[in-house]
Amino acid sequence: MKLLAGSLTLVGLVFLLIGFNTDYSSHAAEGHAEATSVAAHADDHAEVAHAGEAAPATEEAPANAVAHSEEAVAVDMADEATHTESAHAEGVHAEGDHVVEGVATDHAAEGSEAHPAEGHDEHAAEGHGASHDLSANRPWAAFLVNSIFFLGIGIGTLFFLAIQYAAQVGWSAGLIRVFEAVSMFVGIPLLGILFLAVTGGMHMHHLWHWMAEGIMDPASANYDPIIAGKEGYLNVPFFTIRTLAYLVIWAGAAYLLRRNSLREDVLPAGQNLFFTQRKLAATFIVLYAVTSSTSAWDWVMSIDTHWFSTLFGWYTFAGMFVTAMTVLNLLVMYLRINNHLPWINANHQHDLGKFMFAFSVFWTYLWFSQYMLIWYSNIPEEVTYYLPRFKGEYKPLFVAMVAMNFIFPILVLMSRDAKRIFGFIGLAAFFVLAGHWLDHYIMIMPGAVGYDYGFGFAELGGILFYAGLFLWVTLSQLAKVPLKLKNHPMLTESEHFHQ
């Protein structure tokens, strides 16, 4: 297994290197020859809009003003003069994102497959942006997708482990070592994200659009008043500090819970550190309540810088938690098949399956809550988020993702027996994992690379790289110490667990 993990990591690393050295813009240019010419227009548009905006720049951009700008573009994007005038006349801050989406709606409504318009989109989406186009973000975005996906496995399990202590859960006591081993992985994807944050701050990529040069500077051509208004929160030093803080809090909690649990093993029989662990777990849960939301805003939501959603943090968390439950299910299944956990029976597996099932539904609930409110209110500044995802090229992926994350788990895992049969768990797990990877992909890609998406070396490399590291860390942590706790007070309860 170690050999497999090591080779996966290495192959992943090689793929990543290939991915990072691939020029993604070339293939875009081949694909749509017209794209570049339209893109040139897009840049003009953006500049014009900025020129107009510089004069009457007010702090808030009223929603209807934005709407006007969209109409202006949608009406006749060929006629630049008209557009310029209208943009001036409205005194609008016609910022890139909204312009883009306006065009996107128009184009999608026609049902045409006009690629030039999309070429326009992606360039204008960078908008104020610097010289390079969005396709350069592709390998970085792919790495972020994988970092977030694999972070979900670690942090979801860590949160689950903390719940076991905070809620004094009995049934899972025999599985604590498995949870610990998985949660020890949490630091690695966090380091990956920290790496992305630092490289972004160094302008090696503009995955997070607000990091683009001059975007907060009123004198710059790239100035965006809406983004500049968020400077107090979205600035590189604070962003990096926050990422570092998440690393310290999360990886620290995982380490401390693990350390105490190992210390408990060498205590004389009958003594335990349960209440120390419980305090630690409760503290972590309180901190995680805040950091789970803020981290999702930082790493994922700030990619679509103008857009915001108040339940985005929970939505991301729900996805991460399902991913973690699914991986735990698979891991426990693997360990049981190999007879490493003789004290764990089908009832424990059933309970893990219930979590997987329930949180798939919970994820759908949050996903739909976010979607429906935006669909119903139909306000341009909110709707922008769903236009590329639900009307644009991402639609098939988006629909497939929802089906895989909701319909599959609900149908496969609903019956009692299915949660106890390895084949059904494996089948559901495959779809849930693929579905949530796709969910993170769709969260990140439209904002980060526009329509320059795909699945190549960068994406696959990231998956293999992290999967290898995950197996390495988890299995070596499992192998290091006995898989059964010695002095946990609820161990007997767990052994006699039945339902």
Place this chain on the structure above:
Amino acid sequence: MAHTTEPTPVVRALYHDDDVLISAVKEIRAAGYKITEVYTPFPVHGLDKAMGLKETRIAMAAFMYGLLGLTVAVTLTWYMMISDWPQNIGGKPNYNWGMNMPAFVPILFELTVFFAAHLMVWTYLVINGLYPGADAQNPDPRTTDDYFMVELPAADGLMDVLKKSGAVEIAEA
């Protein structure tokens, strides 16, 4: 004195602990006696398996009820909001049901849950004869407090098995 219709005498054994009860049930069945009924003050996990009861089919019934609720909700929203009296609410498309579907999801969800939950409860009550006003069938009121009772037809050698299994009180009726 040919009272052939008189019920066969039953034995009732009382236990004071649910874990003892479960192991007792297993012992009694292992000794080859058939248990008619067990009375407990609260649901005892694992008792159904120990008694060898057949698996409940209420899950399948609940699934069917859920589908029924979903169908009712689809029909209801389609007839009311699309077919019979199309209404323009917030400018949402009402040309066909599919276009307006996101607005109906809460209704679909609620009616699915409503049908599944309510019909499941009624099914359970009807199958168990627990309709309102039904007479209590409890042979010993202490089983509603802190005793557990196993009821089974009298047979040879049963008393020894019951005594050995940890019964605190045995009565023949």
